[in-house]
Amino acid sequence: MKQFISFIRKEFYHIFRDVRTMIILLVIPIVLIILFGYAITTEIKSSPFAVLDYRRDDVTAKLIEQLQASEYFELYKIVDSYDEAETLFRQGKIRMLVSAPQPSKEGVIGIEVDATDPNEATALLQYATAIISTSDIVMRNPDIQIAQPGIMPTVNLLYNPQMKGAYNFVPGVMGLILMLICAMMTSVGIVREKELGTMEVLLVSPFKPVYIVLAKATPYLLLSVINIITILLLSRFLLGVPIVGSFTLLFSVSILYALVSLCLGLLISTIADTQQAAMLISGMALMLPVILLSGMVFPIENMPWILQLFANIVPAKWYIIAVKNIMIKGLPAEAILKESGILLFMALFLTVVSVKRFKIRLE
Amino acid sequence: MYVIETDRLTKQFGNFTAVDQISFKVSSGEIFGFLGANGAGKTTAMRMLCGLSIPTSGKAIVAGFDVYKESEQIKKHIGYMSQKFSLYGDLKVWENIRLFGGIYGLSRKRLADKTDELLHTLDLEKERNTLVHSLPLGWKQKLAFSVAIIHDPKIVFLDEPTGGVDPVTRRQFWELIYEASARDITVFVTTHYMDEAEYCNRVSIMVDGRVEALDTPSVLKTTYHADNMNGVFQSLARKAIRGE
Numbered sequence: 369m370k371q372f373i374s375f376i377r378k379e380f381y382h383i384f385r386d387v388r389t390m391i392i393l394l395v396i397p398i399v400l401i402i403l404f405g406y407a408i409t410t411e412i413k414s415s416p417f418a419v420l421d422y423r424r425d426d427v428t429a430k431l432i433e434q435l436q437a438s439e440y441f442e443l444y445k446i447v448d449s450y451d452e453a454e455t456l457f458r459q460g461k462i463r464m465l466v467s468a469p470q471p472s473k474e475g476v477i478g479i480e481v482d483a484t485d486p487n488e489a490t491a492l493l494q495y496a497t498a499i500i501s502t503s504d505i506v507m508r509n510p511d512i513q514i515a516q517p518g519i520m521p522t523v524n525l526l527y528n529p530q531m532k533g534a535y536n537f538v539p540g541v542m543g544l545i546l547m548l549i550c551a552m553m554t555s556v557g558i559v560r561e562k563e564l565g566t567m568e569v570l571l572v573s574p575f576k577p578v579y580i581v582l583a584k585a586t587p588y589l590l591l592s593v594i595n596i597i598t599i600l601l602l603s604r605f606l607l608g609v610p611i612v613g614s615f616t617l618l619f620s621v622s623i624l625y626a627l628v629s630l631c632l633g634l635l636i637s638t639i640a641d642t643q644q645a646a647m648l649i650s651g652m653a654l655m656l657p658v659i660l661l662s663g664m665v666f667p668i669e670n671m672p673w674i675l676q677l678f679a680n681i682v683p684a685k686w687y688i689i690a691v692k693n694i695m696i697k698g699l700p701a702e703a704i705l706k707e708s709g710i711l712l713f714m715a716l717f718l719t720v721v722s723v724k725r726f727k728i729r730l731e
Numbered sequence: 732m733y734v735i736e737t738d739r740l741t742k743q744f745g746n747f748t749a750v751d752q753i754s755f756k757v758s759s760g761e762i763f764g765f766l767g768a769n770g771a772g773k774t775t776a777m778r779m780l781c782g783l784s785i786p787t788s789g790k791a792i793v794a795g796f797d798v799y800k801e802s803e804q805i806k807k808h809i810g811y812m813s814q815k816f817s818l819y820g821d822l823k824v825w826e827n828i829r830l831f832g833g834i835y836g837l838s839r840k841r842l843a844d845k846t847d848e849l850l851h852t853l854d855l856e857k858e859r860n861t862l863v864h865s866l867p868l869g870w871k872q873k874l875a876f877s878v879a880i881i882h883d884p885k886i887v888f889l890d891e892p893t894g895g896v897d898p899v900t901r902r903q904f905w906e907l908i909y910e911a912s913a914r915d916i917t918v919f920v921t922t923h924y925m926d927e928a929e930y931c932n933r934v935s936i937m938v939d940g941r942v943e944a945l946d947t948p949s950v951l952k953t954t955y956h957a958d959n960m961n962g963v964f965q966s967l968a969r970k971a972i973r974g975e
Contacts, residue, residue, distance in 0.1 A: 374833025378822065385821045565815025569879075572781050572811035572888075573834050574803060 375583035404537035405607045416444035420467035428468045534607040539691035540664030543684035552650040554633030559646040612698030625687040631718030638725040658684040740789035749775040751940035760915045767937030794885040810879035814891035817875040820864030835882035869900030889920040925961040
C-alpha cells in the first residue's frame with residue numbers, strides 16, 4: 369500500500385509539472401463544451417427567406433410577421449417574380465421561398481427550400497410548416513392550404529422541446545473527453561516510462577507490474593471524475609442542458625466507460641514503443657471513431673450497414689446512448705442494462721487481453 | 732559465500748540461443764565485470780539474473796533465491812541501474828529518493844536518515860529541491876547509483892552505468908562502487924570502457940552467448956599476453972561469429 373501511494377504521488381508530480389498534460393486535462397474539456405455548445409451547432413438561426421407575394425393582403429403581411437417573429441427566419445426580400453427568387457437562391461442569399469398565390473386561384477401556400485444541406489432543409493421546412501399552419505390567420509381562412517404534406521402532422525418534440533444541439537453534444541463531448549484523458553494519457557504515460565528507461569527500473573523493483581499499471585491509471589481516473597463534474601456543471605449552467613435522471617446512475621456509467629478507456633490505453637501502451645506512436649494510435653484508433661462513429665455528430669442509423677456494424681465496437685456509442693437515456697430522457701437503470709452490459713463486457717475483455725499482452729512484453 | 736551461482740544457464744528465443752550454458756559464481760562484496768560485445772548476450776543474461784526473464788534451462792541462484800520460482804524475493808534483494816537514465820527528470824532530488832525508498836518499503840524514519848546520509852555523501856544537500864533533469868549528467872549518474880542501493884541490497888546490477896560520462900566523473904563514480912563493495916554489496920557491472928574493466932575484482936567476457944574467459948584482470952592479461960584489458964577483449968571478441 370505504501371509503495372502504491374508513493375507511486376501515485378509520483379504520477380501526480382508528472383501530471384502537474386507538465387504544461388501539455390495540464391492543458392489537455394483542464395482546458396480541452398472547457399474548450400470542447402464551448403465549441404460544441406456555441407460554434408458547431410446544427411440549430412437553425414435567422415435563415416434568410418424571400419416571399420413571392422401575389423396575394424398582397426393582410427394574410428401575407430401577417431405570415432411574414434409571424435415567420436419573422438420566430439428566431440429561425442429573417443425576411444430577406446419580397447420578390448416580384450419567380451425568376452428573381454431563383455436568382456437569390458442561386459446566389460445563396462436566401463434559403464427559403466414562401467409564395468402566396470392570388471386568393472382567386474387555388475389557395476395553396478408554397479414553400480421551397482434550398483436543399484443543398486439536406487438536414488438544414490428538413491428543419492427549415494418543418495419550422496416553416498409548423499409556423500404557417502398554426503398561424504391564426506391561416507386557420508381562420510379555410511380557403512388557404514399549405515402546399516406541403518397533404519396530411520398535416522401534429523408535431524410534439526419529446527425530451528428536447530427547443531431542439532437544442534447541446535442535448536446531443538454534451539453526452540458526445542463527455543464520451544470524447546473521457547476517452548482522451550483515460551486512454552490517450554494513460555498510454556502515453558506508460559510508453560514514456562518505456563522510452564526513458566525508467567520502466568526497466570520499476571520492473572526490477574519488487575513493485576508488481578499489475579500495480580505499476582494500476583498506479584498509472586488511478587490519477588487519470590480521479591482526474592476524469594473531476595472532468596465529468598466540470599462538464600456536467602458547464603452543460604447545466606452554461607448551456608442549459610438539464611440532468612433529468614439520476615446523477616448517481618450517470619456517474620456510475622461514466623466510471624464504467626472510463627474503465628473501458630483505461631483498458632484501451634493500456635492495450636495501446638503494449639503496442640506502441642514511442643510516445644508519438646501512442647499519441648497517433650490513440651488519435652486515429654480512438655478519437656476518430658468517437659467523433660465519427662459514435663452517433664455524436666452523424667446519426668448511426670443513416671450509415672451504410674458495414675459502418676453501423678463497426679459502430680457497435682466503439683464503446684462511445686453505447687456510452688452516449690446510456691448518457692442520453694439517463695441525462696436527457698430521465699430513464700431508470702433498467703433502460704441502460706444493455707448498454708452497461710456491453711461496456712462491462714468490453715472492460716473485462718480488454719483487461720484480459722492487455723494484461724496478457726503486458727506480460728508477454730515483459731519477457 | 733556466493734551471492735550469484737549459475738549452472739549451465741541458457742536462454743533461447745526460438746532457434747536462437749542468446750545465452751548458451753553459462754556457469755559462474757560471484758562472491759559477496761565482489762566487483763564483477765560482465766563484458767562482451769553488443770549482441771553477445773550480456774543483457775539477456777542480466778535480465779535472467781534480475782528475475783525479469785525466465786531461463787530456458789540451467790540453474791541460477793541469486794541472493795539465495797531461485798530465478799525460476801522466487802523472482803519476487805530476488806527483486807527485493809537486488810538494486811538495478813540501467814544505461815538509460817534511471818531517475819525521473821521532472822521530480823526533485825528528494826522526491827526521487829522518497830519514491831524509490833517507498834517502492835522498496837523503507838520505513839519513514841529510515842528513509843529520512845538515508846536521504847540525509849545520501850545527500851551528504853554526494854554533496855548534494857544544496858540541490859535537495861532541484862529537479863533532477865537540471866543536474867549535470869555525472870551527478871545524475873551518482874545519484875541514480877545511490878538510489879539503486881538505498882535499500883542496502885545484496886547485489887547491485889549496473890548496466891553500462893557510465894555511458895557518456897567524462898573520465899573524471901567516471902573515476903568518482905567508481906569510488907562510489909568501491910564504497911558499496913566495502914559495505915558488502917556485490918557489484919555486477921557491464922561496461923564498454925576497458926579501463927573500467929581493470930577496476931573490477933574479476934571479469935568475465937562473453938562471446939556469442941558463452942563465457943569465454945573469467946578471471947582477475949591481471950591473470951587474464953597474462954593468459955592472453957596483453958598489456959591491458961582492451962588487448963584481452965580484442966583477442967577474444969575477434970572469435971565472435973554473430974554480429975549485432
